[in-house]
Amino acid sequence: MTDPVTALREILGPKGWLSGTDAEPYQRDWLNRYGVAPLGVARPANTAEVAAVVKACRVGGVAVIPQGGNTGLCGGAVADRANAVIVSLSRMTAIGEPDPESGSIAVDAGVVLAALHDALEPHGLMFPMHLGAEGSARIGGLIGTNAGGSQAFRYGMMQDLVLGLEVVTPDGAVWDGLRAVQKDNAGYQLRKLFCGAEGTLGIVTRAVLRLYPTPKQQASALLVMSDFAAAVSFGTYLRGEAGEFLAGLEFFSDVGLTLALKHLPDLAYQLETRGDVYLLVELASGSARVPLEEILASALEWGMEEGLVVDGALANSGAQRAQFWRLREEQPEGQRLEGEQLKHDISVPPGAIARFIETGAGICDDILPGVRINPFGHLGDGNIHYNLSPPEGRADFDGKAGQFAEALAALATEMGGSFAAEHGLGRAKIAMAERNRSSVERELMARLKGAFDPQGTMNPGVLVRIAE
Numbered sequence: 116m117t118d119p120v121t122a123l124r125e126i127l128g129p130k131g132w133l134s135g136t137d138a139e140p141y142q143r144d145w146l147n148r149y150g151v152a153p154l155g156v157a158r159p160a161n162t163a164e165v166a167a168v169v170k171a172c173r174v175g176g177v178a179v180i181p182q183g184g185n186t187g188l189c190g191g192a193v194a195d196r197a198n199a200v201i202v203s204l205s206r207m208t209a210i211g212e213p214d215p216e217s218g219s220i221a222v223d224a225g226v227v228l229a230a231l232h233d234a235l236e237p238h239g240l241m242f243p244m245h246l247g248a249e250g251s252a253r254i255g256g257l258i259g260t261n262a263g264g265s266q267a268f269r270y271g272m273m274q275d276l277v278l279g280l281e282v283v284t285p286d287g288a289v290w291d292g293l294r295a296v297q298k299d300n301a302g303y304q305l306r307k308l309f310c311g312a313e314g315t316l317g318i319v320t321r322a323v324l325r326l327y328p329t330p331k332q333q334a335s336a337l338l339v340m341s342d343f344a345a346a347v348s349f350g351t352y353l354r355g356e357a358g359e360f361l362a363g364l365e366f367f368s369d370v371g372l373t374l375a376l377k378h379l380p381d382l383a384y385q386l387e388t389r390g391d392v393y394l395l396v397e398l399a400s401g402s403a404r405v406p407l408e409e410i411l412a413s414a415l416e417w418g419m420e421e422g423l424v425v426d427g428a429l430a431n432s433g434a435q436r437a438q439f440w441r442l443r444e445e446q447p448e449g450q451r452l453e454g455e456q457l458k459h460d461i462s463v464p465p466g467a468i469a470r471f472i473e474t475g476a477g478i479c480d481d482i483l484p485g486v487r488i489n490p491f492g493h494l495g496d497g498n499i500h501y502n503l504s505p506p507e508g509r510a511d512f513d514g515k516a517g518q519f520a521e522a523l524a525a526l527a528t529e530m531g532g533s534f535a536a537e538h539g540l541g542r543a544k545i546a547m548a549e550r551n552r553s554s555v556e557r558e559l560m561a562r563l564k565g566a567f568d569p570q571g572t573m574n575p576g577v578l579v580r581i582a583e
Contacts, residue, residue, distance in 0.1 A: 119175030120154055123200065126167045131158045131206070141182060141201050142193060146458075149190030149542055153180065153199040160206045162281060162289060162320040169318065170287030172200055178572050179285075181314035183256025184227065186248040188458055189541025191313045192256065195576045202318060204255050210234045218326045219278055219295040224255030224319045231324075240326045243270040247444050255319045261311030263537035265363055265443075268495030270327070272537070274310035279323035282309055285316070285568040295323045308563075313539050314574040316567040330362070330399035334407035335436040336415060338427035339390035340366075343469035343490075345423040346394050349414075350465065350494045353396065356414050360407060363397030365443045366468075367491035372442065374489070374504070375449030382445060383438055388426035394494065395443050397436075446491045450502055455511050457503040457519055461527045462536035465497040471530055475501060478522050483515055498536045524551050540578045549580070 124132045133141070134155035143150040154177065159165045172179045178199035182192040194201060204225035211221040213235060220242075222231060228249040231242055244257065246264040256262075258280070262273045270276065279294040292306055309319055340346040346366050353361055369391050376382055396414075398407040411429060418424035430436035450456050463471045472490050479486050485506030492499045501523060505512055512519070524534035528551045535544055549557055560579045567573075571581050 119171055119177045119200075122171040122175070123155065123157055123168060126164060126171060127157055127159060131160060131164065132156070133158065138201070141185065141203055144188075144190045144193050145186050146188060146190075149195070150193030151195060151197060153194040153197065153201050156201045156203055158203050158206050162207075162283065165202065165204075165207075165283045165318055165320050166287045166289055168200070168202055169283050169285065173286060173570065173572055176570075176572070178575050179318070180574055181255070181259065181318045183224070183253035183259065184248065184251040185256075186252045187256065187260060187541060188460070188538045189535075189543040191260070191539055191541030191574070191577045195542060204253060204318075204320070207320065213238050213240050213326060214295065215240060215326075217295050219323050220326055221293060221295075221321060221323050222254055223321055224253065224258070226254045228252050228254065228257065235326065236329070239329050241329045242276070242324055243327055244273065244276060247447055254322055254324070258310050258319050258322060259313045260537070260539040263493070263496070263498060265365055265493060267493060267498070267537070268364065269359075269362055272310075274307045276325045277306055277310055277322055278325055280306045280309055280319055281321035282317040282319050285570070285573040289320075290317070293321060293323050297325075311539065313541065313578045315564055315578050317573065328401045331401055331403045332405070332407055333362070333397060333399045333436065334411045335363070335395070335397045335430040335439055336411055336427055337386060337430075337439045337442070338394040338396065338415065338418070339386060339388050339425040340392040340394050341390070341423060341425055343392050343472050346392050346494060347466060347469050348421075349394065349418050349423045352417065353414055354495075356417075357398050357410055360398045360400050360405065360410065361396075361495070362399035363395060364493070364495040365395040365491075366494045367393050367395075367443055367446050368489060369393070370487055370504075371446040371449060371489040371491050371502075374453050375442065375445045378449050378452035379445055382441060384442065385435070385438065386426050386428055390425050393442070395439055443491070446489070447500075447502075450489055450504060453504055455505055457512060457516055458538075459501040459503075459520065459523050459534070460536045460538040461499045461501050461523060461532060461534060462497050463499070463527055463530045463532035465494065467530050467532070468494065468497055468499060471499060471526065471532070472501070475523055475526055478526065479503065479519060482518050482522065483513060485509075486512070497532065520547065521550075542576055545576075545578065545580050
């Protein structure tokens with residue numbers, strides 16, 4: 116039997132196979148918490164090579180770890196054992212011609228999200244997925260984690276933006292489901308099954324994505340809110356008042372703003388008033404005739420009269436709009452530069468956001484008095500990035516990271532929410548899922564994994580735990 120490494124070198128050639136020090140940049144996750152050195156890193160150039168790699172690994176009994184941009188936060192795209200091969204899609208970056216009449220485009224799984232945005236701009240089309248890591252996150256990884264982003268409440272998660280897929284299955288077969296249609300009820304919705312599977316059921320190699328016309332106008336505002344409950348109430352009013360024009364509804368706290376301003380000197384806060392809670396609102400329309408600024412200004416006036424909005428400003432230029440968005444988007448970076456942190460990706464029904472944040476604050480302070488809480492996220496869909504920094508003057512969490520995670524997961528579950536809103540489970544949250552989701556739900560997931568991957572070689576140890 117041919118040694119799997121020898122077989123992979125023959126399949127991929129010198130550009131497609133990395134080992135030793137060349138493979139090191141692929142070995143650890145973004146937070147540097149997971150990852151061991153694998154046999155090597157396979158960098159196939161096309162679907163046929165992906166299929167050949169998977170077949171060779173299957174014959175050799177080697178685990179396959181699909182990897183996109185490796186920007187995930189749960190350790191799901193790195194190896195947990197030496198007898199594994201990381202399959203990076205970084206060489207598969209073809210972007211097809213957009214089809215404006217069908218509102219779709221076919222792309223390779225290795226395409227970086229920002230590159231797709233740039234390619235669509237001259238065509239007056241957009242792919243409505245925006246997130247902080249879009250400069251390095253790749254389409255395959257976004258599909259694997261069913262990413263959300265700042266416009267998910269309007270356009271949906273990644274599974275709602277995928278029309279068709281091409282997937283290499285765990286036995287090396289290729290499923291061609293590259294159909295550019297929204298309605299396709301000829302059986303199980305396989306394309307949605309692979310969205311959020313984190314590479315445990317196969318490797319996505321190409322995708323047909325849904326496109327939308329680029330808005331002809333936008334109106335943005337940065338608001339200081341009286342508290343989180345006021346932000347929720349104002350968001351409810353906006354959904355009724357602005358309706359289909361509401362494109363962004365993001366919140367963050369003064370803790371996060373302070374850290375961002377402290378560590379990013381080119382960041383600017385332009386309002387006169389500071390508060391505990393901030394709301395970033397954006398309206399967008401494909402028609403230049405819709406009075407977006409009037410709608411937003413009227414809503415802002417109502418919010419002030421009701422005592423919900425303390426201060427606010429409408430962006431008077433594209434540059435100011437970009438500055439407003441940077442204040443929100445740099446929340447993770449500001450906290451990262453502060454030092455040690457704990458990330459919790461929570462979702463609750465939008466109406467429960469304020470209650471979760473306030474109840475969670477009491478729980479966290481009981482676990483470690485003085486812990487700094489930095490909640491930010493997507494008000495429209497109830498996604499809270501409930502991040503923590505150690506108390507002022509401390510460098511760590513006194514070994515209590517697990518207590519925080521379990522307590523916040525239990526609170527989210529109790530409120531009818533999720534402890535894994537848009538980052539997935541990866542390796543980090545499998546045990547948490549087993550404690551917070553029913554045995555029936557976990558068993559159904561295990562059966563799916565077993566049916567697709569009976570040998571258990573496709574990203575083992577991720578998303579669902581299978582006895583080996």
